[in-house]
Amino acid sequence: MNLDLDEQQMLMAETADRFFRARSSMDEARAADAGIAMTLWQEAVEMGFIAMRMPEDAGGSDVGLMDAALVCEAAGRVVAPIPIADSMAAYRLLAKLNSPTAHEMTGSIADTPLAFHPQDSATILSCEGGEIIATSPSGERAVVAQGNEISTLFEAAWEECGLLRTSYLIGATTEAIELASAYACERTQFERPIGSFQGVAFPLAESITDIEGARLLTWHAICTLASGSNKAAALIPMAQWWTAKSARTAATRSLRTFGGYGLSLEYDIHLYFKAINRMALAEGDPDKLLLTVGKRLWHGEKVSLPDAGEPGIETGLGAEAEAFAEEVRQFFKAEMTPELQAKAHHSTEGHDPDFHLKLAAAGLAYPDWPKKWGGREVSAMAVTALGRVFEEYRWTRVPIGCSNMGARMVMKFGSPELQEEVLPPIIQGRALSCLGFTEPGSGSDMFAARTRATRDGDDWIISGQKMFTTGAHISDYVLLIARTNPDKPKHRGITIFFFPMNLPGVSIQPVHTLQDERTNITFYDEVRVPDRYRLGEVDGGLNVMAAAMEIEHGGEGYHINHRSLMEAVEQWTHAPDSHGKRPIDDPTVLTAVARVATHLEIADLLCRRATWAGSVGAGSRASGPMAKLFATEIYMHDAADMVALAAPASLHHETSALSEIEDRHRQSISQTIYGGTSEVHRGIIAQYALNLPRAS
Numbered sequence: 020m021n022l023d024l025d026e027q028q029m030l031m032a033e034t035a036d037r038f039f040r041a042r043s044s045m046d047e048a049r050a051a052d053a054g055i056a057m058t059l060w061q062e063a064v065e066m067g068f069i070a071m072r073m074p075e076d077a078g079g080s081d082v083g084l085m086d087a088a089l090v091c092e093a094a095g096r097v098v099a100p101i102p103i104a105d106s107m108a109a110y111r112l113l114a115k116l117n118s119p120t121a122h123e124m125t126g127s128i129a130d131t132p133l134a135f136h137p138q139d140s141a142t143i144l145s146c147e148g149g150e151i152i153a154t155s156p157s158g159e160r161a162v163v164a165q166g167n168e169i170s171t172l173f174e175a176a177w178e179e180c181g182l183l184r185t186s187y188l189i190g191a192t193t194e195a196i197e198l199a200s201a202y203a204c205e206r207t208q209f210e211r212p213i214g215s216f217q218g219v220a221f222p223l224a225e226s227i228t229d230i231e232g233a234r235l236l237t238w239h240a241i242c243t244l245a246s247g248s249n250k251a252a253a254l255i256p257m258a259q260w261w262t263a264k265s266a267r268t269a270a271t272r273s274l275r276t277f278g279g280y281g282l283s284l285e286y287d288i289h290l291y292f293k294a295i296n297r298m299a300l301a302e303g304d305p306d307k308l309l310l311t312v313g314k315r316l317w318h319g320e321k322v323s324l325p326d327a328g329e330p331g332i333e334t335g336l337g338a339e340a341e342a343f344a345e346e347v348r349q350f351f352k353a354e355m356t357p358e359l360q361a362k363a364h365h366s367t368e369g370h371d372p373d374f375h376l377k378l379a380a381a382g383l384a385y386p387d388w389p390k391k392w393g394g395r396e397v398s399a400m401a402v403t404a405l406g407r408v409f410e411e412y413r414w415t416r417v418p419i420g421c422s423n424m425g426a427r428m429v430m431k432f433g434s435p436e437l438q439e440e441v442l443p444p445i446i447q448g449r450a451l452s453c454l455g456f457t458e459p460g461s462g463s464d465m466f467a468a469r470t471r472a473t474r475d476g477d478d479w480i481i482s483g484q485k486m487f488t489t490g491a492h493i494s495d496y497v498l499l500i501a502r503t504n505p506d507k508p509k510h511r512g513i514t515i516f517f518f519p520m521n522l523p524g525v526s527i528q529p530v531h532t533l534q535d536e537r538t539n540i541t542f543y544d545e546v547r548v549p550d551r552y553r554l555g556e557v558d559g560g561l562n563v564m565a566a567a568m569e570i571e572h573g574g575e576g577y578h579i580n581h582r583s584l585m586e587a588v589e590q591w592t593h594a595p596d597s598h599g600k601r602p603i604d605d606p607t608v609l610t611a612v613a614r615v616a617t618h619l620e621i622a623d624l625l626c627r628r629a630t631w632a633g634s635v636g637a638g639s640r641a642s643g644p645m646a647k648l649f650a651t652e653i654y655m656h657d658a659a660d661m662v663a664l665a666a667p668a669s670l671h672h673e674t675s676a677l678s679e680i681e682d683r684h685r686q687s688i689s690q691t692i693y694g695g696t697s698e699v700h701r702g703i704i705a706q707y708a709l710n711l712p713r714a715s
Contacts, residue, residue: 020400020631022238024089025331031086035093038066043099045287051100053297054139055132060101063094064129072107072179077114077125083328084179084241088186092234095190098294102134102141104183108325109133109144112176116151116164124153124163135180136301146173171323178255179325185237185262188298192230192266195291196223199273200709202288206278215712219276220705221698226269227708228645232621233262239334239624244327246335252322253315256308257617263298263305270295306610309617313609316616317593334624336404343386343397344404350381351412360412365580365686366536367490369415370451379448384419385426392430392438393446399634403627410579418451421490424570425452425498429517432554432563441496441517452517453490455499455541458483465500465564466509470543472501472516479503479516479553481524481546491527491539494520498567499543504558513560518552534686568695569633569643577650578622580690581657584683585619588612588661590676602665611664615657622650641708644700651690652697658687 024032047056063069072087073079087107094103110128113121124131124142134141143154144163151163151173200223203214213219240254270292274281281288299305314320336344354377363369378384387402388394409416426445429438444450461467470483481501491497497520504512520527524546530538555563592603592612602608629646632638662669662684665677672678691697705711 020335020337020627021333022628022631023332023637028086028089028331031082032089032093034066035068035090036096038063038068039093039097039099043094043097045097045290048098048100048290048294049284053293054100055102055141056100057132057140059099060132061129063099063101063103068103069106069128070110072111073114073125079111079114081328083330084182084244084325085238085327085330085332087183088237088241091183091186092190095187095192096194098191098194098290102132102138104187105134105136105138105141105180106132107183108176108180109135111179111325112144112151112172113163115172116169118164120153120161120163135177144173146170174323175325178322181255181259182237182240184298184301185233185258188262188266188295189230189234189237191291191295191298192233192262192269193227195273195288195295196227196230196269196709198288198291199223199276200711203276203711212712213276214705214709215714217698217702217714220709220711220714221701222272223276223709223711224701224704225648226265226272228625228649228704229265230262230269231645232625232649233258233265235334235624235628236261236617236621238330238332239620241327242330242332242334244324245330251324252320253312253616254620255324256311256315257613257620260305260308260312261617261621263300263308266295267299309610309613310606312617313603313613316613317589317603317609334627336400336627337398339398340400340404343401344408347383347405347408348411350378350383351408351414355412355414363413363415364535365413365415365417365583366534367415367417367493368535368537369413370418370490370493372448375418376448379446384448385423385446388426388446389430392442399630400627403630406579407582410582413583418490418493421454421494422450422452424454424567425496425517427570428498428515428554428563428567431566432515433517434551436551437517444495450495451490451493452496452498453488453494453520453541455485455488455497457485457487459486466513466561468500468502468513470499470501471505472503472514472548474503474557475547477550479548479550481516481543481548483543485541485543487530488527488539488541489536491520491541492529492537496520497525497541498554500560500564503560507558510561512558513564514557515554515560515563516548516552517554518546518548522546522548532689534689535682536686536689577647577690577694578619578626578654580683580686581619581622581650581654584654584658584661584680584687585615587676587679587683588615591665591674591680594674594676608664611660615661618653618657622646622653625649639707641704641706644695644703645708647694648697648700648704651687655687655691658684 042062043059067080068090070079071082074081091104113125132141134143140156145152149169150165151169153161153163203219204212206213237258240251240258243251243254274288274292277286277288280286359374382395386395386397390396422445426442429441456465458468472479472481496517499516500513502512503514524544526542528540530540592608593601595601625646629642632642661680669677669681702714705714
């Protein structure tokens with residue numbers, strides 16, 4: 020993955036943004052209402068925006084679809100009242116039509132806005148019986164071209180228009196959310212900015228996350244088109260549906276943030292509300308697009324697609340990561356016995372010490388570790404690819420994930436003596452660690468820890484209790500947060516330790532959960548811990564935990580279980596029932612499953628982006644929380660929907676696929692809690708993505 024726009028694309032985006040912000044005022048949007056601002060249209064033509072997708076020999080600049088999408092997004096930012104998305108695609112179509120009428124229309128581009136959907140003052144293009152028809156604003160109809168390839172060309176232009184309209188919507192929605200966020204910082208209630216209230220901040224945080232997902236999905240569709248993949252046909256309506264749905268929700272949330280003022284025509288937000296709804300509903304109910312997604316994915320429906328050109332970015336895993344995934348897959352094929360497969364489980368219950376040793380020996384347990392400590396230094400994206408293979412075989416990475424966090428903190432904050440003690444056995448697969456963060460009374464507020472660590476010469480005496488210490492019963496070490504100075508603020512009086520679980524005074528009590536997982540309560544009864552097991556400075560645990568949270572909130576892996584759910588759903592829906600009918604042939608089922616497939620694509624992209632951004636230093640503090648929030652929340656909702664869709668058979672585990680769907684339903688709930696609850700992540704997103712005050 021590489022989401023960095025190239026220099027030319029950056030220049031294109033900046034130029035378009037300056038142009039539309041300077042030339043398309045809110046007064047112009049008010050005056051045009053649902054119509055077209057012809058002066059702005061002509062200026063956009065002069066700038067070359069409308070013809071930018073046309074071939075050079077037809078007077079255009081023949082840029083890629085990605086560049087056109089960036090311009091449409093800039094236009095959407097100011098709800099520019101011109102049919103820029105439709106016209107870009109329509110004029111590219113006309114340039115391909117070898118007819119006098121088409122040539123005449125391209126010659127009068129400055130006076131002829133084109134659209135594929137009814138719009139005031141625009142000439143409408145349609146395809147009827149092998150003919151492309153142009154209907155002028157006055158209602159006059161003219162045949163533009165006819166022939167055997169006409170339908171194919173029109174179909175491709177229609178798909179291109181859909182992606183460009185989606186980009187316009189993304190720009191408009193992003194701006195609407197930012198307008199609402201700025202207002203929420205200015206408007207006070209009860210002597211506080213309203214943006215500090217969760218009821219205001221959290222919905223906006225959800226919407227900016229959703230629209231970031233829409234942008235990634237749209238860009239992914241363009242990249243997939245450019246690669247020639249057949250999946251592009253389904254990704255286009257996925258992007259259209261999700262963006263339309265998310266945009267309309269965000270428009271309403273943004274308008275309501277203004278309270279009664281949002282209803283006033285004096286405030287600009289109402290213009291975004293109206294423009295977003297016009298664009299999102301141009302083809303009718305967006306939910307109809309899900310049926311299109313389903314037909315293209317599972318019914319073999321074909322469609323003509325546009326030429327995307329060079330996208331300039333990469334949304335896939337990349338060749339290196341894919342090659343590494345194949346290496347991991349070959350390892351599993353060789354080593355995964357039927358007995359091991361029967362033991363596989365999504366929790367620590369699926370851990371097998373002997374298999375773990377083999378993974379470690381093959382360099383597949385912690386492959387991204389530095390070579391100094393026995394790792395292979397593979398990329399973060401390669402680790403993401405590895406995680407997919409583990410999930411293909413339903414093999415748990417929970418013990419590895421917990422151990423990796425502890426080991427990484429030892430690498431960064433531990434003494435050389437501690438590093439030499441713990442890192443070799445972990446990388447060799449001979450030791451595991453767990454996380455001692457959560458306490459019964461503090462939940463996700465780790466810094467409210469009451470477990471005490473009192474200095475006693477060269478040792479610390481630790482007493483307290485930790486809750487949900489997953490993997491403690493199979494671990495050799497614990498990464499534990501303790502309070503060392505009760506007189507300091509809670510964030511400043513904590514210290515982090517990494518010490519053996521076999522020290523006297525440590526005890527473990529199992530806790531069995533709804534999702535068929537074992538976790539633990541761990542007790543620390545005056546455990547004497549030598550100071551060499553301390554990480555970082557005394558009372559400096561905040562720095563250590565900040566580094567740990569970068570890993571936990573990094574995005575990698577949160578969508579993995581969603582993939583298993585999707586695989587089980589596909590297996591169930593494609594299997595004939597007792598009457599020989601497949602559920603996937605039912606339009607209701609097809610639509611529901613297409614919804615899950617779309618959600619999974621977005622979750623995957625958000626997680627992948629967080630991983631990429633973290634590895635290249637391109638992300639904001641909100642990137643990981645966005646991935647975690649979206650991936651876990653949508654997984655929980657999809658799992659619940661699929662259990663209901665297959666009920667009551669899913670409740671009775673009538674097949675292995677139905678059993679897994681029901682199991683994932685229970686397991687999905689925990690994902691919104693582990694690694695910080697969704698509420699915590701909404702707060703982080705609101706604060707760092709929207710500059711809202713800290714929510715309370």
